[in-house]
Amino acid sequence: MCGERRSKSAAQDVPRENRGKSSGKNSANAENAENTENTENTEKRTCVTMDVTPMRLSGVVPTVRLGALRTDMHSAAKEIETQLTDWGFMSVEVPGIGAKVEAMMHSFEAACASTDPSLADYEYTSVPQLSNGGTHGFFPYLSEIPRLAKGVPDPKEFIHVSGALLADKPAGAGAVLAAFPEFGERAAEVFDTAFSLISLFGEVIRGMMPEGTPDFDLSRDATNLRVIHYRDLDGREVLAHEHSGIQLLGLQLPPSDQGLQYILHDGTWVEPVIAKSDLVLCNIGRMLSSASCGRFRPSTHRVHCTYSDTDYERLSSVLFAYPPHQARQWQISDEGLTVLDETWGDFIANRFRGLGSE
Numbered sequence: 001m002c003g004e005r006r007s008k009s010a011a012q013d014v015p016r017e018n019r020g021k022s023s024g025k026n027s028a029n030a031e032n033a034e035n036t037e038n039t040e041n042t043e044k045r046t047c048v049t050m051d052v053t054p055m056r057l058s059g060v061v062p063t064v065r066l067g068a069l070r071t072d073m074h075s076a077a078k079e080i081e082t083q084l085t086d087w088g089f090m091s092v093e094v095p096g097i098g099a100k101v102e103a104m105m106h107s108f109e110a111a112c113a114s115t116d117p118s119l120a121d122y123e124y125t126s127v128p129q130l131s132n133g134g135t136h137g138f139f140p141y142l143s144e145i146p147r148l149a150k151g152v153p154d155p156k157e158f159i160h161v162s163g164a165l166l167a168d169k170p171a172g173a174g175a176v177l178a179a180f181p182e183f184g185e186r187a188a189e190v191f192d193t194a195f196s197l198i199s200l201f202g203e204v205i206r207g208m209m210p211e212g213t214p215d216f217d218l219s220r221d222a223t224n225l226r227v228i229h230y231r232d233l234d235g236r237e238v239l240a241h242e243h244s245g246i247q248l249l250g251l252q253l254p255p256s257d258q259g260l261q262y263i264l265h266d267g268t269w270v271e272p273v274i275a276k277s278d279l280v281l282c283n284i285g286r287m288l289s290s291a292s293c294g295r296f297r298p299s300t301h302r303v304h305c306t307y308s309d310t311d312y313e314r315l316s317s318v319l320f321a322y323p324p325h326q327a328r329q330w331q332i333s334d335e336g337l338t339v340l341d342e343t344w345g346d347f348i349a350n351r352f353r354g355l356g357s358e
């Protein structure tokens with residue numbers, strides 16, 4: 001059982017009326033605001049951020065080489081620990097990852113536009129699912145209604161490519177990748193890199209936890225790569241409502257445009273500058289917040305964007321990393337480790353624990 005420690009949940013502790021306020025404290029951020037001014041509006045389909053401080057990460061966070069992920073993540077461990085302590089999320093720069101993610105997102109955009117084959121034939125409700133694996137398949141436009149959205153769906157369509165789907169488990173689950181082979185190949189490559197990276201973030205975080213903390217035991221089958229296409233926004237500024245992920249860890253890959261914002265411990269919002277870059281962000285999910293007895297709060301985030309053109313679109317992708325659904329939940333505090341009777345699958349079934357929904 002968890003002791004007295006309470007989660008530093010900024011979103012819970014800060015009065016809602018203060019949450020939109022940005023932090024002007026960081027001089028790197030102020031400097032960055034000037035830099036972005038020069039590049040904004042130079043390209044069609046770019047949004048501007050209102051009232052939230054940009055947070056420059058390129059050249060600030062550790063560099064991790066694609067060919068040396070383990071070595072470089074271990075060398076970066078101390079900096080990553082400090083990020084988590086100071087910001088509530090983490091970031092590294094991985095030269096070369098941005099081009100792979102961008103090509104994958106564009107082939108998803110092309111798949112969304114295709115009528116023969118059609119992604120609608122691979123809707124998550126019709127793709128064979130593993131009873132203990134992740135959800136996978138296509139989620140049509142307007143199919144997700146986040147908990148805090150008052151019944152209004154987010155203006156997006158997306159796909160979940162799970163490790164199970166990539167391994168065609170159960171048989172037939174991978175048919176969508178055969179139907180869209182270019183997307184399939186690109187998603188498989190991004191999944192592998194993102195899964196390695198997130199496992200290494202997990203090792204760093206585990207090193208910050210008490211002795212006896214179990215291995216995070218991330219499951220490829222239960223982990224999903226979500227690729228999102230926002231479109232037909234109809235003037236909306238809120239593309240994704242404030243939320244935190246349910247999973248153990250999340251990895252936000254570089255999106256096609258700005259707009260992804262995070263709440264800091266003091267309740268102010270910042271916008272990491274990651275669009276079209278090689279920067280990735282690692283989020284704490286509600287499962288890890290629970291397992292750590294609130295040592296880490298969930299990394300609450302949202303997507304807000306103000307754009308001028310009516311055909312504005314945005315592409316993004318995130319890896320959601322889960323333990324096996326059939327494994328038993330655990331919690332560790334300074335008083336020790338408790339293994340619960342409930343499984344992580346039960347945690348998902350009870351997904352509205354904590355804030356937001358995923």
Ligand SMILES: O=C(O)CCC(=O)C(=O)O
Binds near residue numbers: 226252255301358
């Ligand atoms: O679109 C983005 O940049 C973030 C998406 C996200 O946070 C989510 O789907 O959970």
Ligand SMILES: [Fe+2]
Binds near residue numbers: 318358
């Ligand atoms: Fe999210």
